[in-house]
Amino acid sequence: MSDKLYIFDTTLRDGEQVPGCQLNTIEKIEVARQLEKLGVDIIEAGFPVSSPGDFNSVVAISKAVSNPTICALTRAVSKDIEVAADALKFAKNGRIHTGIGTSPYHIYQKLNSNPDAIIERAITAVKFARNLVAEVEFYAEDAGRSDNEYLARVVEAVINAGATVVNIPDTTGYCLPHEYGEKIAYLMNNVPNIDKAILSTHCHNDLGMATANTLSGVINGARQVEVTINGIGERAGNTSLEEVVMAIQCHKNMPYKTGIDTKQIMKTSKLVSTLMRMPVQANKAIVGRNAFAHSSGIHQDGVLKDRETYEIIDPAEVGVKESSIVLTARSGRAALKHRLEVNGYKLDGTELDDIYQKFLELADRKKDVSDEDVIALVGLDKERG
Numbered sequence: 001m002s003d004k005l006y007i008f009d010t011t012l013r014d015g016e017q018v019p020g021c022q023l024n025t026i027e028k029i030e031v032a033r034q035l036e037k038l039g040v041d042i043i044e045a046g047f048p049v050s051s052p053g054d055f056n057s058v059v060a061i062s063k064a065v066s067n068p069t070i071c072a073l074t075r076a077v078s079k080d081i082e083v084a085a086d087a088l089k090f091a092k093n094g095r096i097h098t099g100i101g102t103s104p105y106h107i108y109q110k111l112n113s114n115p116d117a118i119i120e121r122a123i124t125a126v127k128f129a130r131n132l133v134a135e136v137e138f139y140a141e142d143a144g145r146s147d148n149e150y151l152a153r154v155v156e157a158v159i160n161a162g163a164t165v166v167n168i169p170d171t172t173g174y175c176l177p178h179e180y181g182e183k184i185a186y187l188m189n190n191v192p193n194i195d196k197a198i199l200s201t202h203c204h205n206d207l208g209m210a211t212a213n214t215l216s217g218v219i220n221g222a223r224q225v226e227v228t229i230n231g232i233g234e235r236a237g238n239t240s241l242e243e244v245v246m247a248i249q250c251h252k253n254m255p256y257k258t259g260i261d262t263k264q265i266m267k268t269s270k271l272v273s274t275l276m277r278m279p280v281q282a283n284k285a286i287v288g289r290n291a292f293a294h295s296s297g298i299h300q301d302g303v304l305k306d307r308e309t310y311e312i313i314d315p316a317e318v319g320v321k322e323s324s325i326v327l328t329a330r331s332g333r334a335a336l337k338h339r340l341e342v343n344g345y346k347l348d349g350t351e352l353d354d355i356y357q358k359f360l361e362l363a364d365r366k367k368d369v370s371d372e373d374v375i376a377l378v379g380l381d382k383e384r385g
């Protein structure tokens, strides 16, 4: 089995449907171009039948980027599929992502149907899409809460109908990592024609498990991951691209290869956050403001001696210039000495002790102590001394 892991970015579809995150076509093109620089394999550009604006954006993105495959979402409805194929007509490589719900909630409550009829609808949709575009991906919505035996029948049927990628979404973010991994393993072992397609993960973060579930899916055989920048998406969001890619990069025993240029991660995160007016939480893994900031004395001392004592990722690898040593009342002498040196003051011994005492008094009053504050402390001391 190949180690190539396909990165399917759905920031512009699952991410963009979040209230307040809507982008206009120009902004979507800017994000798509940056995703191309980042090296994603597939950009899910929208849901063309949902609105004329979304249709036009899929057309415009298809013209603007050429390396990634451009994907358009549909329901298992022929009108949706026709409109999606039309929106993809300028894409160098176009893919239709069609599907239907496979959990009891979806089959009986939402669709008022039955398991066999759902399989028929799935087959019809895939065959119809396959006549219009070269690549068809099928999603089994709410696969996370679907019965594995039934899911295996669905997957076998849609592969026979022409799907080359089958997405197993944990739509409600319900699964635990071992359950999601077992689901992928079950499909890998029980779908007779599984070698004709690849399985894709698509995990939501309702229980904070999206990244763990995605990695568990990959370890058990999935070779495409559906992710968004900064983990944006419905409710608690989708799996975040940066977390999956960096987890794989950090763990050399995970042999999967992606085409991501990790140095573009921070730039992409900032662009998406700004255009979507969606701030990134300070302690967000990889891209949060504090992801490479050290504030306690013990950690600062360690990092100043050897970065790897408290850092598993070199910030430069994700496009962050350097880690930061934040001066607070929890900082030690080593951090203050370092900050002073960065600002051109070399202090040792009692001189440093004196300034350190004054620094602690100031830090108890102020949350963060800036470079200007530190310089002022030295000046003050010189005047008094």
Ligand code: KIV
Pocket: 014, 139, 141, 142, 167, 169, 170, 171, 172, 202, 204
């Ligand atoms: O979460 C989900 O199930 C989806 C599908 C439409 C792929 O976003």
Ligand code: ZN
Pocket: 014, 169, 171, 202, 204, 234, 238
């Ligand atoms: Zn989703």
